[in-house]
Amino acid sequence: MAITLFKFGPVMGLPDPSPFCFRLETYLRMAKVDYTVSTDRRKKAPTGKRPFIVDEDGKLVADSGLIIAQLEAKSGHPVDGKLTLVERAESLAFQRLMDEHLYWVMAYGRWLDPDGVRHFTPYLKQILGVPGPAFALLKPIAQRTVRKQLSGHGIGRHNAAVMWELAIADVRALSHWLGQRDWGFGDQPTVFDASLAAYVGELVAQPWGNPLVTETRKHRNLVNHFERIMTRYYPELDTIKTA
Numbered sequence: 001m002a003i004t005l006f007k008f009g010p011v012m013g014l015p016d017p018s019p020f021c022f023r024l025e026t027y028l029r030m031a032k033v034d035y036t037v038s039t040d041r042r043k044k045a046p047t048g049k050r051p052f053i054v055d056e057d058g059k060l061v062a063d064s065g066l067i068i069a070q071l072e073a074k075s076g077h078p079v080d081g082k083l084t085l086v087e088r089a090e091s092l093a094f095q096r097l098m099d100e101h102l103y104w105v106m107a108y109g110r111w112l113d114p115d116g117v118r119h120f121t122p123y124l125k126q127i128l129g130v131p132g133p134a135f136a137l138l139k140p141i142a143q144r145t146v147r148k149q150l151s152g153h154g155i156g157r158h159n160a161a162v163m164w165e166l167a168i169a170d171v172r173a174l175s176h177w178l179g180q181r182d183w184g185f186g187d188q189p190t191v192f193d194a195s196l197a198a199y200v201g202e203l204v205a206q207p208w209g210n211p212l213v214t215e216t217r218k219h220r221n222l223v224n225h226f227e228r229i230m231t232r233y234y235p236e237l238d239t240i241k242t243a
């Protein structure tokens, strides 16, 4: 039986608006895992977050990193198996940088930055698929949650200019580290590449700008890396050309 991937669904030429869902789906394709997709919003993980999967045994597993670790272990580490311990450490550290820091400024850019909210709202409507009046109620509740999360993290206690600068430093670090290599480690893409492409993609494929997006678009090595992943793993998607 194939596993079922629960995600939000494709928008903006991307497989998903969530970098966590995007990373996991890319991993599934890298590892050639047999899967089907569900965007059914009624089904929930105990964490309340997406992505989650229902595995071959009917067991629900949440969290992109935990799902990838489980699938890697089950099938002999087809994607990250060749990494040395030092490479694994670097891969993890950069993924944490993206998930625990860069992600929050990206979230600010979509949910709270006034220009971002204006642009993101139609996509959000499409993702949630709820009727107009329900959406009008849901949106401010979701925004309040994101504001609280950003404040709890601490990054949201800075003004927008500082937040953009903090995230721009992340993007520069990723770009300098990748340099002119095609992939993060060796001659084949790994989970690090699935993660990097997900974050860069979420920024450069969105059809509106902000200081973080403008900076990311300047780093051609990151944009090329994202396009390499899209060409290899998402031939069906007509991703907005960023060149």
Ligand SMILES: N[C@@H](CCC(=O)N[C@@H](CS)C(=O)NCC(=O)O)C(=O)O
Residues within 6 Å of the ligand: 017, 018, 019, 020, 048, 049, 050, 051, 062, 063, 064, 065
């Ligand atoms: N650590 C989790 C994070 C997942 C996550 O934060 N998903 C967000 C979307 S980007 C979500 O489902 N948010 C809904 C909510 O917080 O209620 C993972 O790697 O899967």
